[in-house]
Amino acid sequence: MTHATVIGAGVAGLCAATELIARGCEVTVFDPEDQPGRHQCSWWAGGMLAPFCEGETAEEPVVRLGQEAAGWWAAQGVHVKSDGTLVLALGRDRREIDRFARRTEGHTRLDSAALADLEPDLAGRFDRALYMTGEAHIDPRAALVHLRDRLERDGVRFVAETGEAEGLTFDCRGLAARDALPDLRGVKGEMAVLHSDEIRLSRPVRLLHPRYPLYIVPRDGGRFMLGATQIESDDRRRSVRSALELLSAAYALHPAFGEAELIEIGVDARPAFPDNLPRLVRRGDTIHVNGLFRHGFLLAPALARMAAEMALDGSKPEFTHEDHG
Known part of the structure; x- marks a missing residue:
């Protein structure tokens, strides 16, 4: 069984863990807190799954990939209100x-x-x-709590103290990852x-x-x-x-x-990132999943799917940035 470590338990990290578990991985998540809360950028989100509205200023991939979000969240058991x-x-x-x-x-x-x-x-x-x-919305705080509870029931281990990452590593730390991603x-x-x-x-x-x-x-x-x-x-x-x-x-x-x-x-x-689009940056066995900008709950499902495909299938999906430094 492939073991994966996810660093960070905001919306990017929880979505990544969900995609990895669905593919049969054994997953450990490093998170300093025992529950979602005010320490996470995701806690303050609006929870709008509004890809067409975002098209006013966002690039085409945001509109296209954002249309996956409502179905993904509903499939995880999150209450999605599809009232436009x-x-x-x-x-x-x-x-x-x-x-x-x-x-x-x-x-x-x-x-x-x-x-x-x-x-x-x-x-x-x-x-x-x-x-x-064609748009929807969710309560982001309820969604984060639900996703974490579900992952724990599915056997994901949440560790409060960051230790040595084992196996594939998915760095989902948001702004804290500027030590590795200086253009954030x-x-x-x-x-x-x-x-x-x-x-x-x-x-x-x-x-x-x-x-x-x-x-x-x-x-x-x-x-x-x-x-x-x-x-x-x-x-x-x-x-x-x-x-x-x-x-x-x-x-x-x-x-x-x-x-x-x-x-x-x-x-x-x-x-x-400078272009306001997310990135998957691979360095050896570590994949940085970052740069969701204002599209966290809208794009995290698609980005998590791509990260899992990159790591487990060897694909090179959209938003991929290879870093050999």
């Missing part, structure tokens, strides 16, 4: 809808009546929208979680804005995750400016958010 994504813009920014439509695919145009049928609590607030019907950079993202019983949304909403676009992802129990910021920095300090922009944009979407309870504000830095 709504894309909206305030009256003064209505041209942003047309610009977004030109740069993306997989959408249907809605008028105010169709929007009201889809999301009754937004009735009368917007006269047009785009509906990305940090891209700061900030988020907030609100609670409100005054508004209901059935699907993620992207509110377009020339300066600070916003996405709102509904969670269970009247909670909503707000996210938007993308700052070229690995600084993990929470900024007043970003919080104000997030909360102001949410209030502009619906005034009920002005009375919502602010539960949490979080920040972390996502690992990215």
Whole structure:
């Protein structure tokens, strides 16, 4: 039996371990904590499986490979909500809808009546929208906990103290891997979680804005995750400016958010390479799985599959970077 060691238990590491176990490997995961949590960049994600929306700015592989994500997560037993994504813009920014439509695919145009049928609590607030019907979302924190619990049940050994890697090694440390991948950079993202019983949304909403676009992802129990910021920095300090922009944009979407309870504000830095695409970098028996940028839950399944194929089948999949140094 092939033994593999995975270093890191964020979304990249857990997906890699899942793919390796499915191929009959014996897997050990090095993780300093005994559960997923705030120490992981993945903990602060939105969980949107929105490849078509990402096509506005992302490269073609993100759109193509991201379409695998919803099915992969569902196959692991994670609850996937396949209700699509709504894309909206305030009256003064209505041209942003047309610009977004030109740069993306997989959408249907809605008028105010169709929007009201889809999301009754937004009735009368917007006269047009785009509906990305083929998209989905998950609760990322619940997904991380579920995946780790499942791996432990399947015999994966989680080790708190990093020791000597045995067999094939998959380095999934994110920004911590800059000691081996010096061209990694940090891209700061900030988020907030609100609670409100005054508004209901059935699907993620992207509110377009020339300066600070916003996405709102509904969670269970009247909670909503707000996210938007993308700052070229690995600084993990929470900024007043970003919080104000997030909360102001949410209030502009619906005034009920002005009375919502602010539960949490979080920040972390996502690992990215200069082209914002992930990479599989092989050095001997070690494969670095990194650079997921803002597409962690969207691209980690495909990247993990490719990493397993590279190691076990000798293939040279997309995103492969051989390093003989």
